[in-house]
Amino acid sequence: MVVFVLFPIVNTIYLSFVQNDGSFGLANYQKVISSSDFINYGRAITAGPPYGAFIHNMIWIMLHLPMSVIFGLLLAVLLRDVKGGTIIKSIVFLAMIIPMVVGGVLLRFVYNGDAGVVNEFLRLIGLGEMARDWLAYANTCLLGLIMGTVWIWTGFSMIVYSAGLQGIPVDLYEAAEIDGASRWRTFWRITVPQLRSATIVVVTMTLLWVLKVFDLVFIEFGGPGGSASVMAFQMYLDAFYAFNFGTASVWATLLTVMTFGIAAYMVKRMSEA
Amino acid sequence: MVKKLTIGIHILAWIIAAIWIIPFLGVFMAATRPYSEINKGWWNFQPFSLTLEGFFKAQNYLSSISLSRSIINSFIVVVPATFIPIFVASLAAYSFARFKFPTRDLLFLVIVLLQTIPQQAVIVPLFNIARNLHLLNTYISLILVHTAFGLPWIILFLRNFFSTLPVEIEEAAIIDGASHWKVFYKIVLPLSLPALASVIALQFVWVWNDFFFALTLIQAPEMRLSTQVIATMATDRFFLDWNMVSAASFLVMIVPIAIYAALQRYYVRGLVAGAVKG
Numbered sequence: 001m002v003v004f005v006l007f008p009i010v011n012t013i014y015l016s017f018v019q020n021d022g023s024f025g026l027a028n029y030q031k032v033i034s035s036s037d038f039i040n041y042g043r044a045i046t047a048g049p050p051y052g053a054f055i056h057n058m059i060w061i062m063l064h065l066p067m068s069v070i071f072g073l074l075l076a077v078l079l080r081d082v083k084g085g086t087i088i089k090s091i092v093f094l095a096m097i098i099p100m101v102v103g104g105v106l107l108r109f110v111y112n113g114d115a116g117v118v119n120e121f122l123r124l125i126g127l128g129e130m131a132r133d134w135l136a137y138a139n140t141c142l143l144g145l146i147m148g149t150v151w152i153w154t155g156f157s158m159i160v161y162s163a164g165l166q167g168i169p170v171d172l173y174e175a176a177e178i179d180g181a182s183r184w185r186t187f188w189r190i191t192v193p194q195l196r197s198a199t200i201v202v203v204t205m206t207l208l209w210v211l212k213v214f215d216l217v218f219i220e221f222g223g224p225g226g227s228a229s230v231m232a233f234q235m236y237l238d239a240f241y242a243f244n245f246g247t248a249s250v251w252a253t254l255l256t257v258m259t260f261g262i263a264a265y266m267v268k269r270m271s272e273a
Numbered sequence: 274m275v276k277k278l279t280i281g282i283h284i285l286a287w288i289i290a291a292i293w294i295i296p297f298l299g300v301f302m303a304a305t306r307p308y309s310e311i312n313k314g315w316w317n318f319q320p321f322s323l324t325l326e327g328f329f330k331a332q333n334y335l336s337s338i339s340l341s342r343s344i345i346n347s348f349i350v351v352v353p354a355t356f357i358p359i360f361v362a363s364l365a366a367y368s369f370a371r372f373k374f375p376t377r378d379l380l381f382l383v384i385v386l387l388q389t390i391p392q393q394a395v396i397v398p399l400f401n402i403a404r405n406l407h408l409l410n411t412y413i414s415l416i417l418v419h420t421a422f423g424l425p426w427i428i429l430f431l432r433n434f435f436s437t438l439p440v441e442i443e444e445a446a447i448i449d450g451a452s453h454w455k456v457f458y459k460i461v462l463p464l465s466l467p468a469l470a471s472v473i474a475l476q477f478v479w480v481w482n483d484f485f486f487a488l489t490l491i492q493a494p495e496m497r498l499s500t501q502v503i504a505t506m507a508t509d510r511f512f513l514d515w516n517m518v519s520a521a522s523f524l525v526m527i528v529p530i531a532i533y534a535a536l537q538r539y540y541v542r543g544l545v546a547g548a549v550k551g
Contacts, residue, residue, distance in 0.1 A: 003402070004421035005387065008395035015397060075289065082283055088290040090537065095293060097533045098526040099482035101504045105522050108507065109303070110296050114313050115515055117299055151293070156544075163545045212391045215484045219507045235393040240489065245397050256394040263389040267382075 009256065016249035028246040032254075037226065037234050048139045049227035053234045054254075060146055060210050060230065067150045068206050069199065072157025076165055077191065079158075089162065093155035100152070104219030107148040111135050135220055138227035145216050145228050153209060157202040164198030165191070197270070204266040208259055231255050303519035304328070311515055327520030334506060337494035340521055343502040344528075347481060350412050350498060354419035354480045359472055362424050363465075366431035367457055371440070383425045392485045403490055410493040418490070419480045427472050430546065434468035435461065471543030474536040478529040499525045 019027050032038055039052040049056065075092060079085035095103065110116050111134040119131035134144040168191065176186045214232040222229035222237075231251050239248035302315035307324050310317070332340045399418060400409070408414040438461065446456050462469070484500045491497060497505070503525055506518050533540055 004399065004418055005390070005395060008398035008402075009390060011398035012394050078282060078286055078289075082286040085286065088286055091290050092293045093541070094297065094530065094533075097478060097529050099484065099500050099503070099529065101484050101500045101507070102522045102526045105503060105507050105518055106296050106300060108513065109299060109515060109519070112515075115303075115311060115315070117295055117314075117316070120314055120316060151296075159541055160545060208389060212393075214393075215504075218484070218488075219504060221508055232391060232393050236485075236489075239397055239400075248393075249397055252391065252393040252397070255391045259389045259391060263385050267385055 012249045012252050012256070015245055016253045017246075019246050020244060028250045032247050032250040037229065049142050049223070050138065050225055050229065053226075053229045053231045056142055056228065057211060057213075057230050059142065060149070060213065061207060063143075063146050064149055064153075064210050065203065065206055068154055068157050069202055071150065071154045072202060073161050073192075073195070075154065075158040076161035077187070080162070080165055089155075089158065092158055095152045096155040100215035101219060103148070103152050104216045107145065107151075107216065108135055108219065111144050135228075136224065138224045141220060141223035142228040145220065145223075148216060149210065149213060153206065156205065160198050160202050161195060164195045168194045200266060200269050204262060207262050211255065211259055211262070300519045300522055303515045304523045305520075306516070308514055308516040324516075327514075327516040328524070330514065330517040331506075331521035331524070334517060334521070335494075335502060338497055338502065340499070340502060340524065343497055343499040344524065346412070346496065347499040347525075347528075350415050350419070350487075351477055351480045354416045354423070355473060355477045357416065358420045358423035358427055358476065359469065361420075362427035362472075363431055363462070363469070364457075365424075366428045367435055367461060369428065369432045370435035371443075381429065384429055387422060387425055396485070396489050400489055410491055410496055412491075412496075414490045415486055418486055419476075419483070423476050423479075427476065430472060430543065431465070431468055433546075434465055438464055467539060467542075470536050470539035471546070474532055474540040475543045477532055478540070481529050481532075 016028055017024055017026070019025070036050075036052060038054050040050050040055070041052075043051055045051075051059070075089075079088055082088070098106075110118050113119060113131065113133040113136075116133070118134065122128060122131045132140070134140045172190050172194070173186065176190055181189070212232055213230055214236070217223070217228055217230050217233045218236070220228055222233055232255060235248050235251035235255065238244050238251060242248075299315050303311045304327050305323050305325070306315065307322060307326060310320060310322065334340070399414075403409045403411075403414045408417075442460055443456050446460055447453075451459070482500065484504065487498045487501050488504070491501065503518075503521055506521055507513065
């Protein structure tokens with residue numbers, strides 16, 4: 001533990017202050033934070049990606065998190081009452097089981113212009129002119145990957161919410177029925193509040209995974225023109241392509257600080273709940 | 274009215290199932306049909322023929338390493354990286370559960386820390402250590418790293434399970450003259466099979482699917498693991514032979530899927546039990 005985790009973290013933070021010439025200071029931070037790989041300063045939102053890895057991570061969170069929570073909850077509630085619901089859950093969860101690099105290949109396949117099933121679906125519903133190789137264009141690569149992680153990780157929130165649903169006492173629902181509450185009202189007044197701790201787990205884990213996303217981005221090698229690059233991938237490029245361990249450690253340290261903030265929040269909320 | 278709603282819900286449920294099953298079906302189709310049939314869409318069944326050509330293409334695609342060799346390499350890493358931490362952790366967890374130690378909170382904190390830190394945050398120092406000890410491009414380095422990252426959550430998971438076992442059986446055995454060690458492997462371990470199944474399933478799948486540690490610690494092309502070979506195939510060139518790459522993907526993902534199919538209940542239970550590992 002000390003050798004493989006504690007020392008490396010401290011060492012990484014230390015290395016982030018050491019420049020390639022051996023001098024000590026904040027120059028690495030200056031270099032990373034002012035680079036267009038971090039935030040593509042002056043890039044208009046309408047111009048499309050690349051906006052910089054940090055912004056891409058933030059976009060990823062803002063789009064992925066609500067979808068993953070809503071879909072997971074919906075699926076859990078929906079599949080509870082459906083015949084064959086257990087089988088469907090297993091199928092949805094399958095995407096969680098496969099290696100993420102295979103997930104990346106799979107996304108490439110479904111988004112492919114001719115061979116991809118996504119475009120065939122668009123053609124079927126009459127949106128054929130939208131069909132394209134989604135991951136091959138700077139404008140759509142990031143969005144395509146984000147929808148991909150929603151597809152891959154929704155199984156997790158679904159399973160956690162399903163377990164949460166089982167923990168809700170039946171008499172709560174019986175009481176609501178006697179009081180004549182509608183399905184809708186029962187859902188908002190009983191189901192959602194009772195799933196509070198499940199939601200904390202889902203939100204925290206999802207945030208951590210999305211911040212650390214790497215494999216999918218690697219398969220696209222950052223997307224056309226870095227349009228889908230993220231912090232974890234920039235760290236890899238700096239460390240193992242540019243062999244600049246200093247700036248690589250800056251990316252790693254920034255990522256660590258962000259993930260620790262999230263974890264601290266979770267520990268606090270968990271101990272309250 | 275109610276009946277209509279129920280039918281609607283069922284249709285919706287199976288549409289959702291389709292969204293998740295179709296990509297897998299596509300990979301399976303693409304892996305077993307010739308490229309000329311699937312490059313304009315595997316959902317066209319005219320013509321329809323089956324071939325194993327994709328698997329042979331995938332096997333010999335990289336000159337430095339065959340696909341089957343990389344899958345064997347994955348097993349060489351995964352099996353010890355699953356069973357070593359479980360062996361060590363079960364001993365530790367038992368002593369934590371039965372002999373009083375104020376470790377629970379500490380362990381929990383360490384686990385939160387572990388699932389929090391990005392692999393990127395440790396890789397440069399780990400890379401340097403491995404290089405200095407001449408462990409780069411050895412599977413030992415990977416096994417050690419995965420063991421270190423697996424130990425804490427396995428200890429906590431097993432400790433929680435062991436504490437639910439009734440102490441009375443063990444006390445009776447001790448009175449009958451059994452040693453602590455004998456009690457452990459004759460009574461506690463057999464009773465703990467469900468928990469062990471959870472841990473095996475989660476750790477096995479986790480290590481098998483890992484890409485980042487393998488990518489950085491195993492750089493010799495002829496030593497690559499299966500996830501690395503998939504990534505190389507996918508990033509090698511822009512235009513992919515879907516027949517070849519699907520066949521390879523199929524073989525690499527079928528292993529964790531088989532584990533999941535065999536141990537599904539335990540896998541899900543383990544994952545939910547604290548949502549400790551992703």
